[in-house]
Every structure is written in structure tokens, then in C-alpha cells.
Amino acid sequence: MANVPTDLKYTREHEWAKQEGNRVRVGITAFAQEQLGDVVFVELPKVGARVGAHQTFGVVESVKAVSDLFAPVSGEVAEINAELAQKPETVNQEPYGRGWMIVVTPVDAKEWDQLLTATQYEQFIAEGGH
Amino acid sequence: MRYLPNTAQNQRAMLETIGVGAVEDLLVKIPAKARLARPLALPPALAESDLVRHLRGLAGRNADADAYACFLGGGAYDHYVPSPINHMVLRGEFLTAYTPYQPEASQGTLRTIYEYQTMIAELTGMDVANASIYDGASSLAEATLMAHAINGRAEIALAGGLNPLYRQVVETYADGPGLKLRDVPSPEGVVDLDAARRVVGARTAALVVQSPNFYGCLEDVAAAAELAHAAGALLVVVSDPVNLGVLEAPGRQGADIVVGEGQGLGVPLGFGGPYLGVFAAKNEFVRRMPGRLVGATVDLDAARGFALTLQTREQHIRRAKATSNICTNVALCALMATIYLATLGKQGLVRVGELSTAKAHYAAERLAAVPGVSLRFAQPFFKEFTLKLPRSPERVAAKLAKQSILAGLPLKTLDRKLSDCLLVAVTERRTKDEIDAFADALAKAVA
DSSP: OOOOOTTOEEOTTSEEEEEETTEEEEEEOHHHHHHHOSEEEEEOOOTTOEEOBTSEEEEEEESSOEEEEEBSSOEEEEEEOTHHHHOTTHHHHOTTTTTOOEEEEESOTHHHHHSBOHHHHHHHHHTTOO | OTTOSOOHHHHHHHHHHHTOSOGGGGGTTSOGGGSOOSOOOOOOOOOHHHHHHHHHHHHTTSOOTTTSEEOOOSSOOOOOOOHHHHHHHTSTTTOOSSOOSSGGGOHHHHHHHHHHHHHHHHHHTOSEEOSOBSOHHHHHHHHHHHHHHHHOOOEEEEETTSOHHHHHHHHHHHHTTTOEEEEEOOTTSSOOHHHHHHHOSTTEEEEEEESSOTTSBOOOHHHHHHHHHHTTOEEEEEOOGGGGGTSOOGGGGTOSEEEEEOTTTTOOOGGGOSOOEEEEEOGGGGGGOOSOOEEEEEOTTSOEEEEEOOGGGSHHHHGGGSSOSOOOOOHHHHHHHHHHHHHHHHHHHHHHHHHHHHHHHHHHHHHHTSTTOEESOOSOBSSEEEEEOSSOHHHHHHHHHTTTEEOOEEOTTTOGGGTTEEEEEOOTTOOHHHHHHHHHHHHHHHO
16 A cells, blocks of 8 residues: 555645645655656756646656646645756655645645545555546 | 449449339438539549640649759758669569568568668667658657657756747647747857857757757757757757768767658659658667567577567557657658768768868859849858848848749748848759759849
8 A cells, every 4th residue: 555644635636745834745646656656857846836726837757757747736846856857766765745746826825735644645546546 | 433332223222222213212311401403513524645645634734853952951952863773663572661560571662671771770879770761850859759759857948049940840749748849049040059058958858959950050060969968958959960971970979869750862842742750869769769660580490580689669569669750761762862872882872072162152142243142141151151131131032932942941931030141952864054043043032
């Protein structure tokens, strides 16, 4: 069973979201990186770009697939993980740590409540994850 | 009927199975007035030897660059095709128009494509070249889509010297994603940089410059690059790779994407195709590059091998979000170019360029000395130039064709402003005698 930390929220597209003060850090789950296989490239937006909840904000490319990345909440991109340009494998190694992707300053607090809890996400992937 | 497997006996068996007496009975539902009541008016079948004679007779009525002195250009050129090319590409291992569909089982084919990519990257001065696209025009159209995908901007600025046929293809491609095309005037035969500064701005995805351009004139590519980059736009250069033994590589003048027609690299004129779409880019844009890409790698035993790489960009994997709808390449034409470049080598390619430009300048001098005839643009040119004639270029060209001289391309249907002009191309194949005969015939035709 994939690692699903309880202090995070989740999307049905397999992103995790972490509240940090008034900002939200975003990455992909351990389940997602396992499904993708070796990540070889991550394409992220520019700092300052606007992202929308459940809209694509970037692309993650593995040796076998390219998948869109979906923002858990709407807002402005405050930070991006520039290290992934050189070391995309970090996403596989530490999906919840150094493999984070963007930090968003949300514009709508209500969106947070609509995200899946760890329990809900665990159930979702237990049912196949799609 | 000898090639058709269904014999009279087969037909009878099939009719019996479905309970019908004759084939004719299957057609009774078609109204009589809609049916042809007589046999098709076809000539009787010929014996093979008679058929070959008949077809040879028809083929003999074509004009071709072997029987005529060809000064036609405008995108396809009568460069010499060395004999090793035909000898090699007709081999069964190579003779397919298709990109390999079980790629890693086709190491030889992948290797030739890899070598092609390497040569194109070196010639154009770019980091990476793809396995090729259909032709110069489709390469350019793909480059405009790629620029749009890279920076998200929706306007494409096209220099006036762009081949008008390429512009039409770009227009077709631009329609779907809703790209807006903006023209940069080139009243003196090359881009007016001040006008370009007014057109290229914050909405411009790319500035497209062809050099030498459609009129033959050499553009200031470095200045165009500076101008495009100052506006945050990309520079797409349309270039004829066979010229790059002599002319500076566009990549060293600031191009972000280089495209072009590779026909001059050993691909026969062939009445208009198939040709070779050259496509090269900077490494930072490789994931937005359309088409196939062959990479070198090592296998489990550490032996060198070749593989299709970055396929996740492509349509068969990424579906609607693929970088382009092109999942193939013109492998055989790319192979011709590879053999051409390998046969000529560095010195040979330089020599082709030097001879072409020297002969073109001699021809320009001779032709512009004909009373009433002049060079339309006072710009440096390479192997092609635009002549202004005192008589209808169509009529002059028709007159000279009767003397086995293909004088060039009358520009009226491609550019109304140049309806009194003839576009003349000179390759290394033209002899001094041919050029002198052309000048003499032109003098008589316009007298």
C-alpha cells in the first residue's frame, strides 16, 4: 500500500496539497510516481502564473507516459521547485519532500475543504485510483 | 484476369452460396437510367512490350532537367544527384518511404536517421534535428505551432521574402489554433527592419525570416534575431541546407528554430516531390519539437545502439496533447540527403555552394546586360535572383522553353507586384555555354 501522509489533502488526479500558513505546497503522491515509473522531466509554470483548481499547471514525463499536473486549488504560483529541472528523479525518491512541485497562494479558501482527506484518498486508490 | 484470384468457378460458387443466378441479378435494383448501357470506352488491353512503348512515348513528352537547361528554382533546385545515392537507396533494406514502425528492430535504419540528424544539426548550427518532416513548407508550419506552444503567444510575423507557397501552408495550419499572421514588408527585397520593429511585439510568438529569401536576396539574420529576441519572440529561419557549406549557419546567427527544404541535398526534382522537410532547434525546446527523434544509447551489454527517443511527445502516446500530428518522417529522402552529404564531404559541399553562387553571379551579369533587362533588387544574393523584364515573363519563358531552356519562374501568379519579373536560379550543374545561350536567347526574346 502506497504511503499516504495524514496531514495532507489530495486530488483525484493524484496531487497532494499541504497547507503552510496562507500558502499551499503541491506535489504528486507516492502512488502517482509508482504508476508513472522513472520521472525524466517535469515542466512547471513560471512564478506569478495563475492556476485554477482542477486545471493543468504543468506536465510530468516518465519513461512510459506524459501526464498533466492538476492544481488542487486556484491561485498564483508563489514558488516552483527549480531543482526538478536538473534532478527529475527526486519526484520518485521523495514525492512528499524534496520532490514538491509548486507553492500556490490560494484565492478561494473554500476549495481546500473540497479536497480529499488521506482516508478518502486511500479508499480512492484502493478502488483503482481512477 | 491472370492477377485476379476470383475465377469464373469462384464466382459461380459465390453466386450459388447466396442463391443468385448471375452477377447481373445483383444490379437489378439500380434504375436503368442510372446505368451505363454500353461497355466502358477503353482501348483494348496492350501486351506488356506495347504498353512500355506507349508509356515511354508519353514520358518523352515531359520536360525534365536532363533534356533542358534548368534555371527554375523558387524552392526546388537542379543540384547534381551523385550516382551512389540511387545505388544505395534502391537496396531492399532501405527502400521504403516509411519511418520504422518496429523501430528498435531496425537498427540500420535508425542509424542512418541518427546520422542524418547529426549532419543537419551541424549544418544548421543547432543542437538537435529531428528525423525530418514532409517538406520545407510543412516544416515551417510546424515551427510556427511549436513557437506558439513554447511561449503561448498567438501572433506570427512573416518576413515579406518568405516563399508565398510556404505562407499558404502556414495559413492553413494557423487556422485551427487561431494564430494571427502578420506580414513584415520587404519593399527592397529584404526585411525592412524598422517596419519589423513595429510588427514584432509582446504578442509575437515568432518572427519568420527566409534567407536567402524567395527573391534570392540574403537577409540580415543576426539583426532579425536581435529584433525578435528583444520582443521576447523566437526567431524561425527558413534555410536551404545545401547552401550552408558557404553561408553562415543560422544557428550561429541567433536562430531558435531552423527549417527548410532539403531537396537540394541529393533528392531528385521528381516533378515536385516527395521532398525533405528539415527541422532543427535549440536543445531547450526539444520537448516541443514535432516529429520523430532518434537517439544513441547503449544496450545491456554496453554496445552502442539506437532508439526512438522522447516518444512521449508524440501522438501515439500523448494523443490530443501531442506536440504535433506528425508521427512519421520522409525516411527515404532523409537517407538520400545523408548519402549526399557523406559522398560530398565538407569540401564537396563547399564546392557546390561556391560553384552555384559564382555561376549565378556570372549569369546575373550576363542577363542584366541584355537591353531592357535588369536586376529587380539591389541586394546581395546567393544562387537565385529576380530579373525585371521588358516583356511578359510568361511569354519569354514559353519562347525559351522551345529552345530547351527553362528560363525561370514568372512571378505574376505568386506576387502581383512582381508581375514583370522572372525568378532565375543557377546551380553548379549549369555550364557557361548554357548561361551564354540563355542570355542570347533572352536578348532575342525581349528585342
